[in-house]
Amino acid sequence: MKRMIGIVLIGLVSISLCAQSTKKIRELEKQHAALQKQISDSETLLQSTKKDVKSQLDNLAVLLGQIADRKQYIETIEKDVQVIQNEIDRLKTDLKTLERELADKKKKYEKSVMYMYKNKSIQEKLMFVFSADNLSQMYRRMRYVREYADYQRRQGKEVQRKQREVSDKQKTLLASRDAKADMLKQGEAEKLKLEEQEKERKALLSALQKKQGAIQREIKEKRRSANRLNAEIDRLIEIEIEATRKRKEAEARRKAEAERKRKEAQKETIAESKKAAIPESKVEVYKVDNEDLRLSNVFEKNKGRLPMPITGAYAIVGHYGKYQVKGLRNVRLDNKGIDVKGKEGAQARVIFDGEVSAIFQYNGLSNVLVRHGNYISVYCNLSSVQVKKGSVLKTKDIIGQIHTDTNGNTVLHFQLRKETAKLNPEIWLAK
Known part of the structure; x- marks a missing residue:
C-alpha cells in the first residue's frame, strides 16, 4: 500500500x-x-x-x-x-x-x-x-x-x-x-x-x-597650496551666499509688494461689489515655491546615495579631515574634502541636480562650484570644463576633464559644503 x-x-x-x-x-x-x-x-x-x-x-x-x-x-x-x-x-x-x-x-x-x-x-x-x-x-x-x-x-x-x-x-x-x-x-x-x-x-x-625631511617639505608645500585653494573657495562661497541673500530679500520685497497690491485691489473690488450689490468674489493668493528649500530637502534625502563625482574606475586617495598617515612619523594631513584618483581621461560629473555658481582658475587649472539649494559641491583640478556660470545641470552631467600630472596621476579634489559649513563627502556618496 x-x-x-x-x-x-x-x-x-x-x-x-x-x-x-x-x-x-x-x-x-x-x-x-x-x-x-x-x-x-x-x-x-x-x-x-x-x-x-x-x-x-x-x-x-x-x-x-x-x-x-x-x-x-x-x-x-x-x-x-x-x-x-x-x-x-x-x-x-x-x-x-x-x-x-x-x-x-x-x-x-x-x-x-x-x-x-x-x-x-x-x-x-x-x-x-x-x-x-x-x-x-x-x-x-x-x-x-x-x-x-x-x-x-x-x-x-x-x-x-x-x-x-x-x-x-x-x-x-x-x-x-x-x-x-x-x-x-x-x-x-x-x-x-x-x-x-x-x-x-x-x-x-x-x-x-x-626620507622624512623630503616628506615634510612635500607635505608643507601641499598644505600651502591647499590653503590658498580653500581660501579662494571660501571667498566665492561667501559671495554666492551674499548674492543668494540679496536675491531672497528682493524676492521677499516683490512678494510683499504683490500682496499689498492684491489687498488694495481686493478692497476696491469689495467696495465696488457693495455698490453694485454683487457678492464678494475670492481672489486667489499668488504663492512662490522656495526652490532652494525644496532642492535642499531632496538633496538631504539622498545622503549616502549620491554618485561618485568621477567617471570610471576610482580609488579614494585622500580622506576628509585631519588624520595621521599610518606608518609615517609626524605626517599629518588636513583635507577639507576628498581626493579621488581615476584613470587618465576620467571626467568630473555633478553629484546632483544644480546650477553652476562659479568657475575659477588656480595654478592653471579650473575649479567649479555647483549649487544644490543650500548645498554646494566643489570640483577641483580640472584641465578643461564644458559648463559655464549659470548652467543648469542634472545628476551625473559631465562638468569637465580631470587633469593628469607628469607622474600619470589623475586626481579630482572634491568638496561638499552646506553654505560655509564643510561636510565629509564620503558620508554622502554611494561607494
Missing part, C-alpha cells in the same frame, strides 16, 4: 525555490559583484615607477585606498556569510517542521486509502447503501460515502502540497549552502590579496621612512 501511495506522489513533486530566500541570496551576490568590480577596477589605476617622494606618497595613497576597500569588502562578506548561516538555520527548522507535518498527512492519507482499498468495489458501496433500514439512513449513508471520497481527495491534495513545500525548502537549503560556500571562497581569496597588498605597503613605507 505504501508503494502505491509513493507512486501517486512521485509525479506531483515540484522543483522550485523559496522566493524570499533566493531573492535575498541574489541581492547579496549582486552587491558582492558590484564591490568586486570596484576593487578590480581600482587595481587598474596606474602607479608611478618613479622613486621621488611625491610619487611614492601618491602610490602609498592609492595603495591605502585599495587596502581600505578590500578590508571593507572582506567585512561585508563575513557579515553576509553570517546572514546566510542564519537563513540556513531557519530553513533547517522549517524543514523539520514540514517533514513532521508531511509524515502526519501521509499517515492519515494512508489510512483513508486503506479503507477505500478494502471497500473499493462499486458493489460493496451499493450494498452498504442499500442495506440501510430506511430511506433516511440510506440517504445518510450515501452522503457519508460521497463525503468520505471528497475527504480522501482533499487528504491527497494536502499531502501533495506539503510534499512540494518540503521539496522547495530542501532546494532552498541547498542553494543557501552553495551561496555560503562561494562567499567563503571569495573571502579567502580576498584575504590572500590583502596580505600581498600589506607587504607592498610595508615595503613602500620602509622606503619612505628614510
Whole structure:
C-alpha cells in the first residue's frame, strides 16, 4: 500500500525555490559583484615607477585606498556569510517542521486509502447503501460515502502540497549552502590579496621612512597650496551666499509688494461689489515655491546615495579631515574634502541636480562650484570644463576633464559644503 501511495506522489513533486530566500541570496551576490568590480577596477589605476617622494606618497595613497576597500569588502562578506548561516538555520527548522507535518498527512492519507482499498468495489458501496433500514439512513449513508471520497481527495491534495513545500525548502537549503560556500571562497581569496597588498605597503613605507625631511617639505608645500585653494573657495562661497541673500530679500520685497497690491485691489473690488450689490468674489493668493528649500530637502534625502563625482574606475586617495598617515612619523594631513584618483581621461560629473555658481582658475587649472539649494559641491583640478556660470545641470552631467600630472596621476579634489559649513563627502556618496 505504501508503494502505491509513493507512486501517486512521485509525479506531483515540484522543483522550485523559496522566493524570499533566493531573492535575498541574489541581492547579496549582486552587491558582492558590484564591490568586486570596484576593487578590480581600482587595481587598474596606474602607479608611478618613479622613486621621488611625491610619487611614492601618491602610490602609498592609492595603495591605502585599495587596502581600505578590500578590508571593507572582506567585512561585508563575513557579515553576509553570517546572514546566510542564519537563513540556513531557519530553513533547517522549517524543514523539520514540514517533514513532521508531511509524515502526519501521509499517515492519515494512508489510512483513508486503506479503507477505500478494502471497500473499493462499486458493489460493496451499493450494498452498504442499500442495506440501510430506511430511506433516511440510506440517504445518510450515501452522503457519508460521497463525503468520505471528497475527504480522501482533499487528504491527497494536502499531502501533495506539503510534499512540494518540503521539496522547495530542501532546494532552498541547498542553494543557501552553495551561496555560503562561494562567499567563503571569495573571502579567502580576498584575504590572500590583502596580505600581498600589506607587504607592498610595508615595503613602500620602509622606503619612505628614510626620507622624512623630503616628506615634510612635500607635505608643507601641499598644505600651502591647499590653503590658498580653500581660501579662494571660501571667498566665492561667501559671495554666492551674499548674492543668494540679496536675491531672497528682493524676492521677499516683490512678494510683499504683490500682496499689498492684491489687498488694495481686493478692497476696491469689495467696495465696488457693495455698490453694485454683487457678492464678494475670492481672489486667489499668488504663492512662490522656495526652490532652494525644496532642492535642499531632496538633496538631504539622498545622503549616502549620491554618485561618485568621477567617471570610471576610482580609488579614494585622500580622506576628509585631519588624520595621521599610518606608518609615517609626524605626517599629518588636513583635507577639507576628498581626493579621488581615476584613470587618465576620467571626467568630473555633478553629484546632483544644480546650477553652476562659479568657475575659477588656480595654478592653471579650473575649479567649479555647483549649487544644490543650500548645498554646494566643489570640483577641483580640472584641465578643461564644458559648463559655464549659470548652467543648469542634472545628476551625473559631465562638468569637465580631470587633469593628469607628469607622474600619470589623475586626481579630482572634491568638496561638499552646506553654505560655509564643510561636510565629509564620503558620508554622502554611494561607494
